[in-house]
Amino acid sequence: MTLVVAAGCLTVIHARTGSDELMNMVLAACRSPSLFLDSTYTNRVACFRRESVDAESRSLADVAMAFSLLHEIREGELLSGGSSLAQCQNLTSNVFYSAEIGVDSWLRWIAGVQYLCALNLADLDQTGFVVTTNALSRLEAVSLAGNDHALWSAFCGYMCKTNISIREVYKLNAALSLAHAGRMSEAAQYTNNLSAAAMDLFVRDLK
Numbered sequence: 001m002t003l004v005v006a007a008g009c010l011t012v013i014h015a016r017t018g019s020d021e022l023m024n025m026v027l028a029a030c031r032s033p034s035l036f037l038d039s040t041y042t043n044r045v046a047c048f049r050r051e052s053v054d055a056e057s058r059s060l061a062d063v064a065m066a067f068s069l070l071h072e073i074r075e076g077e078l079l080s081g082g083s084s085l086a087q088c089q090n091l092t093s094n095v096f097y098s099a100e101i102g103v104d105s106w107l108r109w110i111a112g113v114q115y116l117c118a119l120n121l122a123d124l125d126q127t128g129f130v131v132t133t134n135a136l137s138r139l140e141a142v143s144l145a146g147n148d149h150a151l152w153s154a155f156c157g158y159m160c161k162t163n164i165s166i167r168e169v170y171k172l173n174a175a176l177s178l179a180h181a182g183r184m185s186e187a188a189q190y191t192n193n194l195s196a197a198a199m200d201l202f203v204r205d206l207k
Contacts, residue, residue: 074121
């Protein structure tokens with residue numbers, strides 16, 4: 001029994017160490033996005049995914065891979081952009097709608113933003129709007145521990161070149177979906193109370 005317990009403890013320690021290593025890789029790549037295209041990054045993510053024994057770790061791996069896919073698509077590095085976009089949508093939607101991780105998991109809501117990015121890149125604005133408004137309703141009942149989560153801050157800096165809250169990103173996406181559809185008057189309900197940084201992103205997108 002002692003050996004079994006000890007083995008279990010070692011597994012947990014190994015998993016935690018692996019998660020920390022992968023998280024550090026993602027944070028570094030957000031600061032230097034070319035790392036997302038490095039085979040070392042994608043190979044390590046794939047290896048971590050295969051070795052993961054719990055849903056949270058698998059979700060971290062999927063979010064990490066989605067970072068790479070989004071960067072590849074945005075930079076036009078892949079000739080098979082369509083299949084990569086579909087893969088990104090599948091990975092991120094699986095995490096976003098997962099029943100295996102907590103509703104207050106940062107990974108869930110970051111994956112949701114990645115999913116919206118993939119939908120926007122595929123010109124699926126209406127689908128993105130529905131996903132966004134449903135997410136905002138769910139977020140009302142969720143208590144996230146502040147807006148300074150390291151992964152979110154890194155992702156926001158990489159994608160938006162600024163630091164805004166995760167709720168603001170969902171509101172911003174809803175507002176832009178309406179604005180792009182010519183429903184500017186309806187967008188106000190989502191732009192109200194946005195920070196100056198978020199409003200700057202809204203205005204710049206519409207120029």
